[in-house]
Amino acid sequence: MIALGGIDAAALGGTAPVLHGVNLAVAAGELLAVIGASGAGKTTLLNMLALMQAPLAGSLALDGTDPWLQTRSARQRLRAGIALAPQQPPLPPRQRVAVAVLAARLPGMSLARSLRTLWSPPDAPLAQAALEQLGLPDKLWLRVDRLSGGERQRVGLARLLVSDARLWLADEPLAALDPTRAEQVLTVLRRNAAERGAALVCSLHQVDLALKHFPRVVALRAGRVVYDGPPGGLDEELLEELYRSQHESPPELAPLPQAVPLPQAMCR
Ligand SMILES: Nc1ncnc2c1ncn2[C@@H]1O[C@H](COP(=O)(O)OP(=O)(O)OP(=O)(O)O)[C@@H](O)[C@H]1O
Numbered sequence: 176m177i178a179l180g181g182i183d184a185a186a187l188g189g190t191a192p193v194l195h196g197v198n199l200a201v202a203a204g205e206l207l208a209v210i211g212a213s214g215a216g217k218t219t220l221l222n223m224l225a226l227m228q229a230p231l232a233g234s235l236a237l238d239g240t241d242p243w244l245q246t247r248s249a250r251q252r253l254r255a256g257i258a259l260a261p262q263q264p265p266l267p268p269r270q271r272v273a274v275a276v277l278a279a280r281l282p283g284m285s286l287a288r289s290l291r292t293l294w295s296p297p298d299a300p301l302a303q304a305a306l307e308q309l310g311l312p313d314k315l316w317l318r319v320d321r322l323s324g325g326e327r328q329r330v331g332l333a334r335l336l337v338s339d340a341r342l343w344l345a346d347e348p349l350a351a352l353d354p355t356r357a358e359q360v361l362t363v364l365r366r367n368a369a370e371r372g373a374a375l376v377c378s379l380h381q382v383d384l385a386l387k388h389f390p391r392v393v394a395l396r397a398g399r400v401v402y403d404g405p406p407g408g409l410d411e412e413l414l415e416e417l418y419r420s421q422h423e424s425p426p427e428l429a430p431l432p433q434a435v436p437l438p439q440a441m442c443r
Contacts, residue, residue, distance in 0.1 A: 176201055176202055176237070176238060176340065176342065176374060176419055177199070177200070177201050177204045177224060177235070177236070177237050177238075177342060177374075178199070178200040178234075178235070178236045179197050179198060179224075179230075179233065179234070179235055179236070180193055180198055180203075180214055180233055180234040180236070180303060181196050181198060181232070181233035181234065182198075182199075182223060182230045182232070182234075183195055183197075183230060183231045183232040183233055183234065184195065184197070184198040184219055184220075184223050184228075184230045184233075184242070185219070185228070185231060185266060186216075186218070186219045186222075186224075187218075187219070187227055187228060191399045192231050192232075192398070193216050193219050193359050194216045194219050194220060194223065194398045194399075195397075195398045195399050196233070196399065197216075197220065197223075197233070197398075197399070197400055198393060198400065199220070199393060199400065199403070201224070201342065201374050201376060202374065203372065203374055203435060204369070204372045204373065204374055205369075205374045205375075205391065206365055206368060206369070206374070206375045206388075206389050206390055206391065207374075207375070207376050207377070207389060207390075207391040207392070207393060208376075208378070208379050208385035208386075208388070208391070208392050208393070208395055209221070209297055209377070209378040209379070209383055209394075210378075210380075210385050210393070210394050210395070210417065211374060211394055211395035211396060211417060212382075212393060212396070212417060212418050214395075215395040215396055215398065215417075216380035216395050216398040217346070217347075217395060218346055218347075218378065219262075219398075220271070220378070220395065221248035221259065221344045221346050221376065222259075223235065224257070224342065224344055224376060225254070225257050225259040225344050226242050226243075226250060226253065226254050226257065227245045227259075230243070230250075230315060235257045235371075237253055237256075240263070241350070253392075254277065255340070256339075256340050257339040257341075257342045257344065258334065258340035258341060258342070258343050258344065259344040259346070260331045260332050260335050260345045260346065260348060261331065261346050262346045262350060263326065264327060264331030264334070266319045266327060266331065267319060268318070268319050268320035269319070269320065269356040270318065270319050270320055271315075271317070271318060271319075272302070272314050272316065272317050272318075272319060272322070272330055272383065273299050273302045273303075273315045274308070274313075274336055274384035275319055275330055275334070276280055276302040276305060276306065276330060276333045276337055277298050277299070277301070277337060278303050278334070278335055279334035279335070280337055280338060280339065281299065281338075283414065292368045298337070301316065301337050302315060302333065302337055303315050304338050304380050305333040305422035306329075306330070306333050306366070307360075308363045309329040309332055309333055309336075309360060309362075309363060310329065310356060310359065311326060311329055311330070311333070314326065315335065320410065323351075323439065324351040325351040325352050325353070325356065325413050327349045327351075328350065328352065329352075329360065332345065332348055332360065332363075332364065333396075335364070335367075335369045336363075336364075336367050340373060341372070341373050341374065342373065342374050342376070343373050343374065343375045343376070344366070344370055344376050344377075345364060345375070345376070345377045345378070346378050347378055347379065347380060348350065348360060348361075348377060348379075349379065349381060349384070350380070351362065357381065357384065358384070361377075361384055361388045362388070364377070365388060373383060375393060377389070382414060384394050385406070386406035388407065390400075390405060390406075391403070391404065391405060392404070392405070392406050392409060394409065394413070394417055395414075396416070396417050401413070401416075401417070421435065426429050
C-alpha cells in the first residue's frame, strides 16, 4: 500500500535530516509497531507516512504512485485515505467531542455534507460507539476543554475509529494512559483495524506492549531502521542498544546528604 525507499527526512518544521535511508513498506491491513528512544525519529516517520511533508531524498509510493509528484489537490485526496492521531491531538478546545471525532470523516465528504456534519452531526451514534469502546461513554456532548489529557488522547484515537482511512497512524497513543487503559486501547485499535482491513502503524514507548500486541516491529535508532521483523527476533542486546543513548553518560550527581535521624519525640 505505502512504501518508503531510502527516505531521508526532516522533522516537521525542521530542515536537517533526522531520518536516514529509511526503507519501509506497509501492506494493506498490516499491524505494525514502531519503537525507539526519544528523538529516534518515530514521529517523523509517521509524518512521512501521513504525507505531512515531502522527503528530502528517496522515494515514496502510495499504491504505486508518488503523491509528491501529484498536484496539491490530488495529494489532498490521497490524504483522505490516511488518518493520523498525533501525540497531542490538535482538538479545538471549545468544540464538542462529537464534532471533534466526526471531523475525521470530513476529508471523504462533499462540502455540503461536511458543513452539515459540523453543524449538527448526523453520525453522532458512530462517534458514541467509538468513544464507548475507548472507555468514554459519557463525553459525546462535552466540550473538548472539559476533558483530561488521557481523555483527549482517546478522543484523538476515536477519530481513527470513525474515519474511512485505510491507513491508521497512531503516534504514541498510550502516552497519557494508565497501564490497564493502555492495554484496552491497544486491543480496541487492533481489533477495529483488523475488522476494517485498515493497516495500523503505532509508535510506542512501551516496548513490552509493542512486542505483545504487534506481529511486526520496526525499531529506529538515530533515524535509521535497525530492525524490522517479528517481535521474537528482537533480542535483549538489540533492545539495550536501542535505548542505550538514554543511559549513556549519566549526569554526575552530588551524593545525597546523610539522613539525620529525628529525635524520637518528633516522630510521635
Ligand atoms: N521542528 C524541528 N526542527 C528541528 N529538529 C526537530 C524538530 N522537531 C523535532 N526535531 C528533531 O528530530 C528528531 C526526531 O524527532 P521525532 O519527534 O521524530 O522523534 P521521536 O522518536 O518521535 O521522539 P519522541 O519519542 O520523544 O516523541 C529529534 O532529534 C528532534 O530533536
